[in-house]
Amino acid sequence: MQSQKIEEHFIAEKPFYLPQKNELAVALAAYGNGLPLLLKGPTGSGKTRFMQFLAWTIKRPLITVSCHDDLSTSDLVGRYLIRGGETFWLDGPMTLAVRHGAICYLDEVVEARKDTTVVIHPLADDRRQLAIEKRGELLTAPKEFMLAVSYNPGYQSVLKDMKQSTRQRFVALELNYPPPELESEIIRHEAGVKEPLAHSLVRIAAMTRGLKDSGLQEGASTRLLVHAGLLIREGIAPREACHGTITEALTDDRELVGAIDEMISSVI
Amino acid sequence: MARVTTALSLQQIIPDNQLNEWEHEELIEQLAAYDAQLERAVLEQIAVIWPVSHALCFAFLGQLHNGLHCLEPKELAAWVKGILHVYEADGLRAARLYMSDVENNFLCRLRGESGLAFAGAQGRLVPYIRGLSGRSLQLEPSASVATDTSTIFLPRDVSFYRDHTGNFQVYKLLATYQWGFISQDLYCQNQLRSASIHIPGDGQQGTEGDRDDILARFFNTFANQQLAQDIYHLLQTLRVSVFLQQEYPGLMRDLKPFFALLLKKRPDIHQLIGVSYLLEKIRQWLLGQLSGDKVSELGVHPHLRTIVDAAWSGQAGNGDIFMVTRSFYDAYCRDDTAYEQLPPLLFQGEFRPREAHRARLVRRESNRQKFIEALAAILPPQATAEKAAESENEPQPLAANVVENGANITPAGHDTMNKAEPDQQPAEEPRFICLDDEHLVLPEELRELAREIEEDLGSLPSFYISSAS
Numbered sequence: 001m002q003s004q005k006i007e008e009h010f011i012a013e014k015p016f017y018l019p020q021k022n023e024l025a026v027a028l029a030a031y032g033n034g035l036p037l038l039l040k041g042p043t044g045s046g047k048t049r050f051m052q053f054l055a056w057t058i059k060r061p062l063i064t065v066s067c068h069d070d071l072s073t074s075d076l077v078g079r080y081l082i083r084g085g086e087t088f089w090l091d092g093p094m095t096l097a098v099r100h101g102a103i104c105y106l107d108e109v110v111e112a113r114k115d116t117t118v119v120i121h122p123l124a125d126d127r128r129q130l131a132i133e134k135r136g137e138l139l140t141a142p143k144e145f146m147l148a149v150s151y152n153p154g155y156q157s158v159l160k161d162m163k164q165s166t167r168q169r170f171v172a173l174e175l176n177y178p179p180p181e182l183e184s185e186i187i188r189h190e191a192g193v194k195e196p197l198a199h200s201l202v203r204i205a206a207m208t209r210g211l212k213d214s215g216l217q218e219g220a221s222t223r224l225l226v227h228a229g230l231l232i233r234e235g236i237a238p239r240e241a242c243h244g245t246i247t248e249a250l251t252d253d254r255e256l257v258g259a260i261d262e263m264i265s266s267v268i
Numbered sequence: 269m270a271r272v273t274t275a276l277s278l279q280q281i282i283p284d285n286q287l288n289e290w291e292h293e294e295l296i297e298q299l300a301a302y303d304a305q306l307e308r309a310v311l312e313q314i315a316v317i318w319p320v321s322h323a324l325c326f327a328f329l330g331q332l333h334n335g336l337h338c339l340e341p342k343e344l345a346a347w348v349k350g351i352l353h354v355y356e357a358d359g360l361r362a363a364r365l366y367m368s369d370v371e372n373n374f375l376c377r378l379r380g381e382s383g384l385a386f387a388g389a390q391g392r393l394v395p396y397i398r399g400l401s402g403r404s405l406q407l408e409p410s411a412s413v414a415t416d417t418s419t420i421f422l423p424r425d426v427s428f429y430r431d432h433t434g435n436f437q438v439y440k441l442l443a444t445y446q447w448g449f450i451s452q453d454l455y456c457q458n459q460l461r462s463a464s465i466h467i468p469g470d471g472q473q474g475t476e477g478d479r480d481d482i483l484a485r486f487f488n489t490f491a492n493q494q495l496a497q498d499i500y501h502l503l504q505t506l507r508v509s510v511f512l513q514q515e516y517p518g519l520m521r522d523l524k525p526f527f528a529l530l531l532k533k534r535p536d537i538h539q540l541i542g543v544s545y546l547l548e549k550i551r552q553w554l555l556g557q558l559s560g561d562k563v564s565e566l567g568v569h570p571h572l573r574t575i576v577d578a579a580w581s582g583q584a585g586n587g588d589i590f591m592v593t594r595s596f597y598d599a600y601c602r603d604d605t606a607y608e609q610l611p612p613l614l615f616q617g618e619f620r621p622r623e624a625h626r627a628r629l630v631r632r633e634s635n636r637q638k639f640i641e642a643l644a645a646i647l648p649p650q651a652t653a654e655k656a657a658e659s660e661n662e663p664q665p666l667a668a669n670v671v672e673n674g675a676n677i678t679p680a681g682h683d684t685m686n687k688a689e690p691d692q693q694p695a696e697e698p699r700f701i702c703l704d705d706e707h708l709v710l711p712e713e714l715r716e717l718a719r720e721i722e723e724d725l726g727s728l729p730s731f732y733i734s735s736a737s
């Protein structure tokens with residue numbers, strides 16, 4: 001169960017984050033006006049990292065909820081528990097965030113059960129309210145509170161697409177894969193590898209990102225490149241490291257696995 | 269009953285009047301002996317072969333019995349493909365020979381024992397080359413290696429090594445080299461870049477020539493065009509090799525032993541004279557460099573050294589290759605009667621400017637359609653053709669394609685020619701279309717298309733924009 005201690009959610013050290021464009025300014029402007037944030041972008045493109053950076057910048061705690069298809073309203077709001085014959089209430093992460101004026105970040109929000117919109121909607125529009133039905137309580141979020149959700153347009157499906165009434169409540173920020181120079185710098189910093197290698201990894205990623213027509217749903221993310229860099233720094237042979245962190249992570253199709261390994265061995 | 273159906277199916281493929289009565293009878297007899305699945309498979313292949321050659325078809329039917337001892341019905345189509353290939357390349361006799369030994373000519377290759385067939389390599393090779401290039405290039409089996417800039421042609425099979433892996437690496441090298449030629453603009457199709465190229469010895473320099481065909485103009489300045497093309501292609505191969513070493517060092521390192529192998533297979537240079545000798549000298553020098561052994565020296569021609577160095581410098585562009593082609597020709601080809609054309613380097617393949625030009629025109633037309641359709645899809649419905657259309661670049665405006673009333677304009681490349689900017693950089697990708705003073709942000713896909721069109725034509729024609737609105 002979600003920890004009740006809000007202090008744990010403060011971010012003590014400045015996270016390393018390289019802005020892609022004006023995302024920080026936009027997010028701060030949204031925050032200042034009590035508007036919720038929608039982060040769009042492929043996996044591993046820095047959405048979570050950005051939220052950490054934002055939370056650190058505005059000095060608010062960050063409470064992250066990874067949404068899944070079982071996630072219900074009470075997982076967000078809270079529930080009664082029985083312990084030793086006694087019943088007591090436990091705040092869910094969203095309630096916790098509202099009470100303490102924290103950032104509530106719902107990761108992959110389209111995965112959550114449809115009934116969660118009942119609590120998301122009033123919190124995301126100008127009411128900024130959270131109703132805790134089971135307790136007959138109605139909370140109004142303080143101005144420090146921020147709701148943020150993320151969503152990967154690459155996985156769009158008819159079932160899992162976000163409803164217009166939901167998405168139109170948010171200020172949208174698109175975080176795509178960073179441009180090559182920036183991505184290379186991120187890898188150098190995160191994995192502690194040198195320029196030529198970082199540059200090669202970025203090139204490999206760009207190659208895999210062009211393979212949609214060949215049946216690869218999504219290309220290698222910045223995260224995978226960081227992983228590859230970390231293994232290589234540990235002394236794993238570069239091609240092997242890339243095979244494990246990039247190729248096999250991307251696909252099970254043997255031909256595609258072969259093709260991606262060939263790209264890697266051409267570049268490295 | 270079955271015979272009646274067989275006869276009917278056969279008639280669909282070979283009209284009765286094209287067969288002698290006895291031929292017809294025999295054929296029905298043969299087919300009727302097969303089960304339904306096999307009969308269908310064989311009929312399908314007859315349909316493929318008959319229009320190519322009746323004699324070949326009879327030869328095929330004659331050998332079929334033997335063939336079926338070791339072939340599965342589902343392998344028939346691939347076998348026939350092989351037969352047709354041999355027939356087209358070397359005629360009926362060769363095809364008969366090919367058919368007579370299914371095991372050695374077909375099956376063991378299919379298993380990759382004595383070589384790797386294109387079909388066995390393409391599953392991995394196609395996504396490889398598309399990922400590497402970021403373009404949807406096609407790969408096709410062919411008698412020789414080449415590219416028309418849309419398709420890369422590769423051998424039907426590769427059998428340098430006993431194992432699959434080695435032969436696949438050869439396929440990979442060939443495909444990557446051809447991509448290198450495309451990427452380095454062997455056929456001078458990037459008008460943004462070729463606008464500033466000076467054609468040495470071109471009388472029409474500065475006048476309006478066919479901008480599309482700067483290569484044709486260049487080769488027209490030579491008495492022996494074939495020889496000039498061979499020189500140009502070889503010097504471009506040096507330039508592309510440097511590019512590949514920089515961009516794909518892993519590949520070039522892995523293939524070092526293969527370059528050494530190719531070097532061993534080159535003709536004996538001491539048998540050659542004149543320009544043939546010099547060109548072969550360069551080829552062998554290149555293979556030496558690429559294999560890392562550097563066994564082959566350029567010798568004592570200081571001028572040849574200068575030419576090779578210029579192409580090999582890593583800085584050379586198409587314009588430089590024009591220059592060195594010219595100086596090589598002028599220095600060594602005054603007396604070209606002794607010129608004997610030798611096979612190009614395997615990865616270099618054939619030089620096919622005409623095919624490349626055709627492919628470019630096809631691409632141009634399809635890009636035009638795609639662009640207009642995609643732009644029409646994002647334009648606000650009230651936009652009409654009468655409104656001024658303009659493509660704009662950010663932050664700097666692109667060489668403007670302003671047009672009133674949808675009139676055609678001259679591509680910007682024409683003017684830039686005369687400006688004092690020899691090193692004109694490729695323009696930045698257009699990001700906006702300015703319609704009626706409103707900026708429309710182009711989606712990624714359209715931007716990419718616009719960039720391709722600009723490279724090809726020198727600028728984005730404004731009627732592309734007015735046609736969409």
Ligand SMILES: Nc1ncnc2c1ncn2[C@@H]1O[C@H](COP(=O)(O)OP(=O)(O)OP(=O)(O)O)[C@@H](O)[C@H]1O
Pocket residue numbers: 016017018019020041042043044045046047048049050107152178186190222223226
């Ligand atoms: N702009 C950036 N600055 C610094 N690091 C970055 C940046 N973008 C990506 N990264 C690196 O990539 C890794 C993955 O990013 P992150 O976890 O934020 O991705 P995400 O978008 O949240 O992915 P998912 O959708 O899978 O949750 C980070 O741990 C960090 O190392």
Ligand SMILES: [Mg+2]
Pocket residue numbers: 047048049107
């Ligand atoms: Mg995340």
